[in-house]
Amino acid sequence: xxxxxxxxxxRSEKIEHGLDESVIQGVIMSPRDERxxxxxxxxxxxxxxxxxxxxxxDPQFYAANLNNPRDGHLSEFDYYNNNCGLGRTHFSxxxxxxxxxxxxxxxxxxxxxxxxxxxxxxxxxxGFRDSWSQIALNMATESADYxxxxxDPKPLLISIVVSETAFQTMDAVEEFLDALTExxxxxxxxxxxxxxxxxxxxxxxxxxxxxxxxxxxLTTINEYDVIVGYSDWHSFLLxxxxxxxxxxxxxxxxxxxxxxxxxxxxxxxxxxxxxxxALLLSCPLINPELQxxxxxxxLPRVLSGSGHDSIIQNGPxxxxxxxxxxxxxxxxxxxxxxxxxxxxAHSMQAEQVQAAERLMQNALTLYAQLGSQNxxxxxxxxxxxxxxxxxxxxxFRTLAGL
Amino acid sequence: MVTPQLTIEQVERVIPxxxxxxxxxxxxxxxxxxxxxxxxxYAIKFMEPSPSQVAGQNSEFLDDVTSRAQREVExxxxxxxxxxxxxxxxxxxxxxxxxxxMIYFSEEFIDGLNLYSYLQxxxxxxxxxxxxxxxxxxxxxxxIWQFSKIHRDIKPGNIMRRNDNGxxxxxxxxxxxxxxxxxxxxxxxxxPLYFSPEQMDFNNRRTTMNFRSDLFSLGTVMYEMAxxxxxxxxxxxxxxxxxxxxxxxxPKPPIDIRPDLPLKxxxxxxxxxxxxxxxxxxxxxxxxxxxxxxxxxxxxx
Numbered sequence: 297x298x299x300x301x302x303x304x305x306x307r308s309e310k311i312e313h314g315l316d317e318s319v320i321q322g323v324i325m326s327p328r329d330e331r332x333x334x335x336x337x338x339x340x341x342x343x344x345x346x347x348x349x350x351x352x353x354d355p356q357f358y359a360a361n362l363n364n365p366r367d368g369h370l371s372e373f374d375y376y377n378n379n380c381g382l383g384r385t386h387f388s389x390x391x392x393x394x395x396x397x398x399x400x401x402x403x404x405x406x407x408x409x410x411x412x413x414x415x416x417x418x419x420x421x422x423g424f425r426d427s428w429s430q431i432a433l434n435m436a437t438e439s440a441d442y443x444x445x446x447x448d449p450k451p452l453l454i455s456i457v458v459s460e461t462a463f464q465t466m467d468a469v470e471e472f473l474d475a476l477t478e479x480x481x482x483x484x485x486x487x488x489x490x491x492x493x494x495x496x497x498x499x500x501x502x503x504x505x506x507x508x509x510x511x512x513x514l515t516t517i518n519e520y521d522v523i524v525g526y527s528d529w530h531s532f533l534l535x536x537x538x539x540x541x542x543x544x545x546x547x548x549x550x551x552x553x554x555x556x557x558x559x560x561x562x563x564x565x566x567x568x569x570x571x572x573x574a575l576l577l578s579c580p581l582i583n584p585e586l587q588x589x590x591x592x593x594x595l596p597r598v599l600s601g602s603g604h605d606s607i608i609q610n611g612p613x614x615x616x617x618x619x620x621x622x623x624x625x626x627x628x629x630x631x632x633x634x635x636x637x638x639x640x641a642h643s644m645q646a647e648q649v650q651a652a653e654r655l656m657q658n659a660l661t662l663y664a665q666l667g668s669q670n671x672x673x674x675x676x677x678x679x680x681x682x683x684x685x686x687x688x689x690x691x692f693r694t695l696a697g698l
Numbered sequence: 699m700v701t702p703q704l705t706i707e708q709v710e711r712v713i714p715x716x717x718x719x720x721x722x723x724x725x726x727x728x729x730x731x732x733x734x735x736x737x738x739x740y741a742i743k744f745m746e747p748s749p750s751q752v753a754g755q756n757s758e759f760l761d762d763v764t765s766r767a768q769r770e771v772e773x774x775x776x777x778x779x780x781x782x783x784x785x786x787x788x789x790x791x792x793x794x795x796x797x798x799x800m801i802y803f804s805e806e807f808i809d810g811l812n813l814y815s816y817l818q819x820x821x822x823x824x825x826x827x828x829x830x831x832x833x834x835x836x837x838x839x840x841x842i843w844q845f846s847k848i849h850r851d852i853k854p855g856n857i858m859r860r861n862d863n864g865x866x867x868x869x870x871x872x873x874x875x876x877x878x879x880x881x882x883x884x885x886x887x888x889x890p891l892y893f894s895p896e897q898m899d900f901n902n903r904r905t906t907m908n909f910r911s912d913l914f915s916l917g918t919v920m921y922e923m924a925x926x927x928x929x930x931x932x933x934x935x936x937x938x939x940x941x942x943x944x945x946x947x948x949p950k951p952p953i954d955i956r957p958d959l960p961l962k963x964x965x966x967x968x969x970x971x972x973x974x975x976x977x978x979x980x981x982x983x984x985x986x987x988x989x990x991x992x993x994x995x996x997x998x999x
Contacts, residue, residue, distance in 0.1 A: 473976035478908060480981075518980045 298322065299633045300350060302525055302545035304557075305329040305368075310546060310625050311338075315346050317603075319629040322350030322412070324485075324525060324543045328359065328558075332372040336406060343410030350412045350541065354485065354525065355399050357417030358457045361386075365558040375399040375417070382419075387431045389438075396438045404449050413453045414443065415485050422459040424468035432456065433475055440479050451482035453523065457553075459489045463503035463510070466695075473513050483521030483540065484514060490552045497552065498530070498681035505691025508537035512696050515539060516645060526553035529577050532635040533685055536652040537692060538645065544632060546625035569619050571608065574600040574631035577659045578678040582619060585673055586612040592669040597662060602630040646698050653689060656682050702729050702746040702800060709733070712793045712802065713742060727763055732807055739807040740786040743767075744800050766872035767801050773871040774805060777841040781834040783808065783858075783869045810861045812869075813854035813923060823923045825960055829989050831857070831866045831923060832966075835916050836989075838868035840982040843909040847874050850907075852915035853892040854922065875907065890937050891928065892918050895945050895973050910975040913985065917970025917978075924963070925955040929971060945973070962992045 298321035301311050307329075314320040323342065325335055335353075342351050355375065359365045361382040370376045375398035379386075399417040416439035421428035436454045443452040454476075463469060476484075488507065490497065498504070514520045515538035524534055527542035528551040534542055544550065548567065549557045570579035571586050575598050580586050589595050590612050599605045604627045608615035635655065642648045663679040673679070692698075706719045709731050716733030722741060723730040731742045747761045767790060774785040786804030793800050811819070813831075823831065835857060842849055850873040858867045890898075894914035896907055921929040929949035934940045949971065953964035966988050972978050979985035 470974050470976065474974055475906075477976040477980045478906075513976050517977055519984060520980075 298350075298541050299531065299629055299636060300324055300352070300523070300541050300543035301629070302326075302527075302543040302550045303329065304545050304547060304550045306546070306621075308622065310622050311342070313622065314626055314629050315342075315349055317626060317630070319602075319626060319633050321348075322352065322541070324352045324354050324523075326354060326356065327373050327376070328356050328368040328370045331369055335369075339407050339410035341410070351410050352413050352415060352453070352485070352523075353403055353407055353411055354415055354455070355403070355417050357395065357399055358420045359558055360395075361419050362555065362558055366560055367558065373402065375402050384427070387419075387434070389434070392431075392435055392438050393442070396435060396442050400439065400442055400446070400449075404446050408450070411450055413482065413485075414450050416440075416443075416452060416454045416481075418455045418457055420457040420459070420489060421462070423462050424458075424465070424472040429458075429462075429472065432458075433472075436476070436479055436481075440481050443481070451521075453483050453485040453521070454479055454481045455485040455487070457487045457489060460491065460499050460503055460507075463499075463506040466506060469506055469510055473510065476514070477518050481520070483523065485523045485525060486511070487525045487553050490554045492554055492556075498684040499688075501684045501687035502691050504530070504533075504684070504688040505695065508533060508688065508692040509695040511539045512537045512645075512692070516696075526551060528552065529632070529681075530685060531632050532577075532639050532655060533652055533689060533692075535636050535639040536645070536648040536689075537696075542632075544628070546621060546628075569616055569624065571598075571612070571619075572600060572624070572628040572631040573598045574634045575659060575662055576678060577635075577655065577682055579628070580677050581674060582608065582612045582616050585671065585677060588671045589666060592666070592671055594666060594669060594671070597665070600627065600631040600634055602627045604630070645696075649689065649693060649698055653686070656686055656689075701725065701727060702744050702798070704729055704731075704744055704795065704800070706731070708795050709742065709744070712791075712795060712800070713788060713804075716740075716742065716788075733804075735787050735804065740788070740804045741807045742786070742788065742802060742804045744802045747799055747801055764801055767803065769874045770871040771803050773842060773845070773847060773874045776845050777838075779837055779841040780865060781838040781867055782841055782871075783867055808858045808860060808867055808869075810858045810867075813857045813859065813866075813919065816859055817854060817923065817926070822926045822956070825924075825958075825963055825992070827864075828920055828924050828963060829992050830864070832916065832920055832989050833986055834866040835868055835919075836913070836982050836985055839909050839912045839916065842871070842874060842912075843982070848907055848909055849873070849912050849915075850875050850897065851889055851892070852912055852919060853889045854919055855889075857919065891931070891940055893941065893944055894975075896975060898941055898945070908975070909982065910978045910980075913970050913978050913982075914972075914975075917967055920967045921949065921952055921971065924952045924959055924967065927955060960992050960995055962988070962995055966992065 301314055301320045301323040303323060303326045311323050327335060339351055342349060356370060359367045359370055360376060360380045379395055395417055400414055403411060403414045416436060418432050418435055419428060421432050439454060443449055511522050511534060515522045521540040523541045524539050525543045527544050531542040569582040571582055572579050589598055604623050607618045639648050639651050642651050659682055660679055701724060709719050716735050719731050719733040722732050728743050728745045732739055733742050745763050745767055747764045771790045784806045786806060788804035790803045851870060856870045858869060892915045894911040897911050918929055930940050930943035934943055951964050952967050953959045953961060970978055
């Protein structure tokens with residue numbers, strides 16, 4: 297698996313640096329957050345400068361049927377601007393054909409020289425049996441049909457944006473998989489809409505285990521590519537489930553997807569600085585958590601091994617001023633990539649699942665050791681999310697018969 | 699269903715261009731003869747249209763026997779593969795035979811044995827033959843699916859093994875279902891022993907039938923030809939028991955019954971028998987690729 301940059305506002309040169317450092321293997325662009333001319337130039341530039349990178353454009357068409365979305369630069373894109381403000385009655389067969397055609401044509405014609413895949417338009421839905429999910433399926437099928445008529449197109453990824461609550465009911469998940477696997481496409485770009493996006497806010501264990509199974513059926517069983525957007529620490533679990541790539545960004549709203557991203561901003565203060573530890577499977581606060589670990593002479597036990605570690609190696613608090621947003625982001629990608637490589641080192645899925653289990657067990661042991669040295673952690677750091685993941689992995693193992 | 703009563707003399711009158719006519723098979727709603735037409739041997743099928751339940755009310759509706767014959771002929775005309783029985787020179791016709799209405803058509807005569815008889819006479823197939831069977835019949839399923847149709851009645855009695863080259867051929871497309879023609883019956887039809895789970899679950903609004911249903915039936919046939927046992931009849935005493943097993947029971951992997959079977963082949967058969975279509979193969983090409991993996995494994999060992 298490989299890690300992709302999930303783009304949003306304020307990307308500066310993080311993408312280029314991430315690609316240069318090989319901590320990311322591609323990028324998913326966000327039209328909401330970029331001026332159209334700048335986005336098109338960047339995609340073309342990356343396509344030529346980084347021919348091995350996967351460059352994608354998430355059309356974010358799902359914003360078209362949100363209520364008064366804060367859609368930023370999306371209105372500069374005709375496939376969106378011609379069609380935004382959609383209600384339930386705006387999804388007849390003819391209209392869907394138009395949405396699909398405009399969205400796919402834009403990627404096929406204008407972005408062709410830079411992108412690696414074409415991503416289909418979709419709408420957000422909350423349950424696999426609700427009427428919106430049927431509209432999403434219709435858009436997916438129409439996208440596959442229209443894509444088949446294009447001349448020498450880039451491979452198609454069908455996009456799905458679904459609420460985490462949809463994974464509450466297993467029967468509905470299986471029915472949806474039956475329908476989804478009828479679609480002839482290269483794969484899927486999946487976004488899970490979280491009820492709220494906050495640090496280490498793990499999905500409930502059973503629904504997340506079912507989501508892992510959902511990905512497993514698409515990838516391992518049906519040999520589709522699956523790219524999961526707005527992902528974070530749980531990427532290594534998704535890798536064990538067979539996911540091809542995950543994408544994550546620099547702000548919390550690029551690591552978990554919620555509708556807050558399309559709602560008026562509350563303009564909160566700057567987030568406290570954190571360090572991404574592949575060994576803790578979490579981001580401890582640089583001050584006081586990482587500083588406390590340093591004071592307990594246990595800092596080497598939690599460092600991920602990135603070249604940027606030198607900034608905080610001799611005292612996290614004193615190094616914090618140089619721990620910029622960009623460094624923090626690059627270090628985060630490095631940690632996720634390192635975890636991914638540990639899973640990918642095993643060829644059999646059962647072994648990958650065991651490797652994921654070991655990573656979590658080792659992290660819990662480390663938390664316990666740090667606790668015994670009086671290092672305490674904010675609930676947002678951990679380790680409760682790891683226990684949730686262990687249960688998710690168990691759920692996944694049962695469903696997949698591993 | 700009525701099995702037509704026809705003599706060879708009557709067949710000679712209806713199809714004067716045919717000679718050396720012999721009765722080949724009789725059963726269900728049809729009687730099959732062989733005959734020589736233009737120097738080639740063909741099978742000639744006769745069926746007696748049943749009184750239509752609705753014909754008197756609306757002449758657009760055909761009786762069941764006629765519509766099945768039409769589907770069969772249309773599918774044979776559309777599909778071109780050596781693994782699907784092909785149309786003969788006599789197209790679909792109707793005749794009045796001494797006061798009885800008859801419909802008829804000709805198809806390729808296959809010199810061979812159907813797998814039901816093969817199983818009775820010769821027993822199970824070798825692993826190589828099972829792979830060959832799966833490759834050939836899946837090719838037939840693929841040819842039908844190109845027209846958005848499914849066979850719905852894949853079973854040993856509908857698969858012939860040619861005597862000359864050992865190829866397997868799928869017969870009897872009378873139950874072929876066209877997904878794009880909503881006028882055709884969606885009620886469960888076919889042979890219950892070889893139903894897929896979704897074939898008997900027409901209340902499910904999203905899991906539609908497609909070629910993966912035929913793959914399930916093919917999996918049942920492969921299991922039977924590999925082990926000599928039907929995967930879903932264990933401890934079943936009625937058809938309802940079998941249907942219940944198809945929906946809910948997981949059979950033993952074939953390799954547990956027949957240890958000399960390649961593991962990969964056993965896994966492929968089990969995957970075809972998955973309850974959910976999403977757990978089978980999403981394309982015939984992927985299925986055939988997996989089968990070729992068994993062939994490669996066999997040649998390596």
